Amino acid sequence: MKRAGFASRWLPILLLVPQLSIILVFFYWPAAYAVKSSFYLQDPFGFGQTFVGLENYSSLADSAEYLRVTNFTVVFTVLVTFFSLALALLLAVKADKVIRGAKSYRTLLMWVYAVAPPVAGYMGLLLFNQRWGPLTEFFNVFGWEFNLRADYFDTAFAMVVVSVWKQVPVNFIFFLSGLQSIPKSVREAALIDNRSASGRFWDVTFPLLAPTGFFLLIINITYALFDTFGVIDTLVKGEPANNPMTLVYKVYIDGFRGNDLGGSSAQSVVLMLLVLALTVFQFRMVEKRIHYT
């Protein structure tokens, strides 16, 4: 807070009331409700609930399907995060280097930021259409019988491609602005010290981008875990069957379709703990200060 503030007693409370009441009703109440439901077993016909302790959690731990979904989510998150960061960094470095058309390139590479994930998934459905999708035909040329929604691996591949396509622009914007904020003097000094462009990149530019990259790492993990919901839901057309899905999608399928409130809530709580762990990790890293400015 500011040193010189106002001393009014009621005004700040009045100002805080809208925000606090909304988060109490629509954040803390649902979160508490999820934690509570995770200890209960819901009667499928709506006749009350019975306390079962940690049973929902232990059945999660024993479930082979939950393990499979967890494994897929980890692989998916790693792939999406890595490729969207790497491709965005490549494009940002090039866009920072060119002199002519820099602004046009920026526009052409960032507009996808505003495309909704389910619409991106819908585009994926068109491009990977089993019969005439342009990308399906392209893979067929190489002898890859691409089969969206029928083949586990092919569906997973399409999910990663669409999710990366959708995420590259966000990373690109951040990397480019990070690159442009590197002082000119530093660049010139590096140019004198090191004639090789790749050497300059790894020794000077890359470390200077580390804080941006770390921030983006967290953003991308969160994106792959949660925001890809729309991509996955459209690509499997709402019927996952034997197709891959992520943990968040399973929360939705089990709770909303399967009417298993207890099991779904237990999964929610597991995800909440995961996000909390991620945030604590983020704070610890920021404290260790991997930035130079």
Place this chain on the structure above:
Amino acid sequence: MADISLSAATPVVPRRRFRWSTVVDHAVLITGALIMFFPLLVMLQTASTPDVETMKYGPGLYFGDQLDDNFRKAMFEASGFSGANTGLSMFKNSLILGLGFAIGKIVIGMMAAYAIVYFRLRFATFAFWLIFTTLLLPLEVRILPSYEITQKLGLLNTYTGLIVPLIASATATFFFRQFFRSVPEELVEAARIDGAGPVKFFIDILVPLSQTMIAAMFIIMFVYGWNQYLWPTMITTDEGMYTLVRGIKRIVQVLQGGNEIPEYGRANVLAIIAVLPPVAIVIFFQSWFVKGLTESDK
């Protein structure tokens, strides 16, 4: 001696010389831009082609002449069961969601941030943590209980139920808190000497000062609200309440089932309309948008 003059003669940065690396740079960027653009092109092509052709051959190389026909069908003819689900009504709902979300979030966030930064409050730290914990857990994680509670409150199929639960996180509050803290302290002192009260200071000084920040936040929040999918999918069962992005789920289901010719043209027009407004805003207000986005990590 000769060495020095030689190194001085070769400039460190060669100017206006043809370099292969420049060609490679442009090639990489152009390839990237084309990959970004390609899906939109496919959608445009199918939106302008008769459905029978798309069904038989898939996306072709040439644009057809059916765009206005498909546009008319998509926007004004009802699909679904209730007859309330036209493109126009979905467009209206998307607009209400985008605007309501952006305005609600900014107004509530600014008020809360003002209270936290500029007032001496006994429970300030507590309120701060209460608000900023919401940054940790996205709506997707607590989606089911949120649905149950919204249902209990009787808010299914209402704009309130659509918008307010989405506002329950502190991104805007956090953003404005950072900005208010960077406003020079002397400003408050000067305002107080001049006899301005807290309300006057907020409306006449702080809000005008924050104009660029508000614009940037507005663009980000509008796009975020417009693009919401999971929450609208759960909360709206009445077709008259569908947004364009939520309508995608319907389109996908319609294209999948049935033996009649799938309406690719109409579906793609709707998908394009779902994409255009947020994309246009992001492109036109690019500098504000980029500033707002990259400032949020500070």
